[in-house]
Amino acid sequence: MALIMMPCLIGCPHTLNLSRYNSVIFHNPSRFQGAAMAAALASESIAVASDVPPKMKAWVYDDYGPVSVLRADDGVLVPEVEDQQVLVKVVAAALNPVDFKRRQGMFKSADSALPTVPGYDVAGIVIKVGSQVKNFKEGDEVYGDINENGLTHPKRFGSLAEYTAVEEKLLALKPQNLDFVQAAGLPLAIETAYEGLERAGFSAGKSILVLGGAGGVGSIVIQVAKHVFGASRVAATSSTGKLELLKSLGVDLAIDYTKENFEDLAEKFDVVYDSVGQGDKALKAVKEGGRVVGIWGALSPPGFVFLLTSNGGMLTKLNPFIEEGKIKPLVDPKGPFPFSQVIEAFTYLESGRATGKVVIYPIP
Numbered sequence: 001m002a003l004i005m006m007p008c009l010i011g012c013p014h015t016l017n018l019s020r021y022n023s024v025i026f027h028n029p030s031r032f033q034g035a036a037m038a039a040a041l042a043s044e045s046i047a048v049a050s051d052v053p054p055k056m057k058a059w060v061y062d063d064y065g066p067v068s069v070l071r072a073d074d075g076v077l078v079p080e081v082e083d084q085q086v087l088v089k090v091v092a093a094a095l096n097p098v099d100f101k102r103r104q105g106m107f108k109s110a111d112s113a114l115p116t117v118p119g120y121d122v123a124g125i126v127i128k129v130g131s132q133v134k135n136f137k138e139g140d141e142v143y144g145d146i147n148e149n150g151l152t153h154p155k156r157f158g159s160l161a162e163y164t165a166v167e168e169k170l171l172a173l174k175p176q177n178l179d180f181v182q183a184a185g186l187p188l189a190i191e192t193a194y195e196g197l198e199r200a201g202f203s204a205g206k207s208i209l210v211l212g213g214a215g216g217v218g219s220i221v222i223q224v225a226k227h228v229f230g231a232s233r234v235a236a237t238s239s240t241g242k243l244e245l246l247k248s249l250g251v252d253l254a255i256d257y258t259k260e261n262f263e264d265l266a267e268k269f270d271v272v273y274d275s276v277g278q279g280d281k282a283l284k285a286v287k288e289g290g291r292v293v294g295i296w297g298a299l300s301p302p303g304f305v306f307l308l309t310s311n312g313g314m315l316t317k318l319n320p321f322i323e324e325g326k327i328k329p330l331v332d333p334k335g336p337f338p339f340s341q342v343i344e345a346f347t348y349l350e351s352g353r354a355t356g357k358v359v360i361y362p363i364p
């Protein structure tokens, strides 16, 4: 038996057994909304059987297609742990557009073989370590994006499952002030935000315009630009109902894209970070000598499009900013969605209207 720290989300001071964990963790997402912050630091030690079951619950698809190809499966083999990997008991997972684009077959030429368990973002507990693992031990609370390169042979066994195997270099210790739901929403988005800003040569005193400021990536770009890089001025676009949210994230100029064309503004920016795929317009909003960072679609110079590389070291580097409250995860208020509602969660994400991150919790 191994001693594992697990979150106590219902203020229960007693020791739990993992088999009881599912029934004890809240089943009412709305209740969690209020309790999440208070529970974030509450942990308790529980006894967990170190022998992992051979099979697990997971979401699976056998063919590419719409959300209807997804099915819940109780009999998926728990992935083997390679030497450099740890096995993570998934506590929460977040969805990303890459999950549904992959499922739709957009990247099938470089995909791993079907069937697929989707899911890139994970927050959970290390339950087994490979023989070469140096930095993690059983019981560590970790988070990360499980695919180093999201489009080239991403893992067959993703994070929408009870267990997932991950290279230790892709993980970091979960920030102490975040609960698992909050942590699950960060890795892919914050790594994309940071890497894009770094590639653009962003630095203190520069101005930035973030296109898609209320999305999973955009909401974090705003905060990283301001609080990690020291932006002098941050502008961002969203629809009318999300302008106040942008301001609460630190935006100096919130632009309602339903009423104004950002590319027609007199003000130009040192960097435009485009998370929407509006490359041509974005190029009109950048100062001479500036850069446009794209993460979707095409861009001509001085713009560029890049694909993130998952990197646990980057998460570790950013953890102090998170723990100091300078970067706050934004979990979509419609969630978290329980494991049984993964189809509803994907349908919502695929509407393109999500605010921040769509998180799946509890699992299963």
Ligand SMILES: NC(=O)c1ccc[n+]([C@@H]2O[C@H](COP(=O)([O-])OP(=O)(O)OC[C@H]3O[C@@H](n4cnc5c(N)ncnc54)[C@H](OP(=O)(O)O)[C@@H]3O)[C@@H](O)[C@H]2O)c1
Binding pocket: 096, 097, 098, 101, 188, 189, 192, 211, 212, 213, 214, 215, 216, 217, 218, 237, 238, 239, 240, 242, 257, 275, 276, 294, 295, 296, 306, 307, 308, 349, 352, 353, 354, 355, 356
């Ligand atoms: N290259 C990479 O490494 C990489 C990494 C991560 C993501 N991506 C890609 O980047 C894109 C964004 O990802 P995400 O996770 O941020 O998506 P997301 O969370 O689903 O984005 C949803 C947000 O986009 C906003 N939005 C939609 N149309 C907009 C417009 N015309 N102007 C301003 N905001 C608009 C919506 O706000 P409103 O409701 O206000 O419209 C909504 O809040 C996806 O295509 C994804 O695949 C690429």
